[in-house]
Amino acid sequence: MKMSTDTLSATAPAVEGRPPTADLTPPYLYRMPFRRQYSRHVLFQMFVLGALAAGLLLWNFDFLRNVYLENQLTNVGWLINGGIVALFLLGLARIVALLRFYQREEQALEQFVEDAESGMQDPADRAPASLITSRFDAMRALHEASVPTDQGALAATLTASESTRASVPKFIANILILTGVFGTIVALSMALIGASNLIGADAADVTGMGMVVHGMSTALSTTMTAILCYLFLGYFYLRLTDVQTNLVAGIEHVTTHYLVPRFHVTEKGVTHQLAGLIRSLQSVVGQIAQERASLLSAEERLFGAVTEERSRQERLAQGLEEIQDLLREGFRLPDQRP
Numbered sequence: 001m002k003m004s005t006d007t008l009s010a011t012a013p014a015v016e017g018r019p020p021t022a023d024l025t026p027p028y029l030y031r032m033p034f035r036r037q038y039s040r041h042v043l044f045q046m047f048v049l050g051a052l053a054a055g056l057l058l059w060n061f062d063f064l065r066n067v068y069l070e071n072q073l074t075n076v077g078w079l080i081n082g083g084i085v086a087l088f089l090l091g092l093a094r095i096v097a098l099l100r101f102y103q104r105e106e107q108a109l110e111q112f113v114e115d116a117e118s119g120m121q122d123p124a125d126r127a128p129a130s131l132i133t134s135r136f137d138a139m140r141a142l143h144e145a146s147v148p149t150d151q152g153a154l155a156a157t158l159t160a161s162e163s164t165r166a167s168v169p170k171f172i173a174n175i176l177i178l179t180g181v182f183g184t185i186v187a188l189s190m191a192l193i194g195a196s197n198l199i200g201a202d203a204a205d206v207t208g209m210g211m212v213v214h215g216m217s218t219a220l221s222t223t224m225t226a227i228l229c230y231l232f233l234g235y236f237y238l239r240l241t242d243v244q245t246n247l248v249a250g251i252e253h254v255t256t257h258y259l260v261p262r263f264h265v266t267e268k269g270v271t272h273q274l275a276g277l278i279r280s281l282q283s284v285v286g287q288i289a290q291e292r293a294s295l296l297s298a299e300e301r302l303f304g305a306v307t308e309e310r311s312r313q314e315r316l317a318q319g320l321e322e323i324q325d326l327l328r329e330g331f332r333l334p335d336q337r338p
Contacts, residue, residue, distance in 0.1 A: 036110065038246045039103040042239045043096070053232065076190065077218035080183035081225045084176065088229035091172035095233070095240050098165055102243050105130050109250050112136075116258050131158065132251055136259060143263040151260060155252050162244050166237070173234045180226020187219035 035041075057064065108130035135154065142149050 035246050037103070037106060039099045039106060039243045042236070042243055043099050043103070045239070046096070046099075046236055049232070076186060077183075077221055080179070080186065080218070080222045084179050084183070084222065084225045084229055087172050087176060087179065088233055091169040091233050092236070094168045094172075095166075095236050098169075098240055099243060101165075102247055105132075105247055106250075108132055109247070109254065113254060113258070116254075131247070132254060135251060135255055139255070139259050139263045149260065149263055151252070151255060154255070155248070158251065159248055162248060166240055166244070169233065169237050169240065173230065173237050176226050176230040176233065180223045180230075183222025183226065184219045187216070187222060190218065 109132050112130075112132045135158070138154065139149055
């Protein structure tokens with residue numbers, strides 16, 4: 001089944017009057033090497049192939065009944081085949097759980113990219129706890145601690161961490177063939193025991209021949225069960241590793257084009273930030289000069305008002321003295337001034 005190769009694109013509108021700096025939103029168009037909903041496609045493919053396998057089993061039910069159910073002298077075949085199927089179902093359940101987990105991680109990555117393109121300064125606030133938010137928090141912590149960010153070390157740590165998640169299906173896929181070989185050896189041993197019983201037995205005794213037939217039938221059934229389970233589980237284990245690689249590639253791409261420009265400190269970035277700081281200081285100095293000129297103008301106006309008020313008070317005092325002199329002369333009062 002052909003998988004969709006849709007890719008995410010990260011675009012950022014240009015801001016007038018502001019050069020491309022260490023914003024979270026990149027100023028260019030980047031094509032992400034990331035297949036959207038890749039794990040969902042793998043789950044759908046697993047469902048379709050599982051339905052086809054179930055149809056084939058029902059179509060060949062008579063043959064399978066003769067091989068697995070009828071003429072079984074012992075329970076060895078059922079035990080070995082049951083163990084193989086149990087291991088297969090355990091590995092398949094683990095693969096399905098991991099695919100569901102990576103489906104949520106892919107959705108979180110897409111949400112993170114959308115929030116970053118919308119200009120959010122902290123896209124991790126809206127995104128749920130995920131691998132991309134852990135990467136964002138780790139780079140922010142390193143940046144706040146003034147520690148240089150080593151993307152290669154972060155990528156190696158993420159790859160190693162994710163490889164451990166698939167250890168169970170990997171182990172089961174590796175031992176399924178061995179379980180089939182083990183069943184074949186056991187069944188052939190049973191056939192040899194039956195053949196040894198034929199030697200010197202009566203012609204009417206068919207127990208030994210029945211054991212030989214039973215052993216060969218068990219060998220066929222265990223080998224066929226192990227091969228079919230291995231093919232199905234091994235294929236989807238490879239698809240699981242593809243999903244892991246796809247997600248890690250998307251996270252590293254987002255780190256390179258979204259997070260590194262924000263948290264990585266370079267000489268050019270420091271120079272640009274210093275130039276912006278100088279421009280801001282020049283603007284502040286201009287405002288301070290304007291305020292100082294305004295204060296000087298207000299001081300001059302205040303000094304003029306005080307001088308005018310003082311001269312007015314002097315004229316008022318002189319007028320009062322003249323009135324006193326006129327009253328003294330009019331009423332012929334003695335001059336009591338010292």
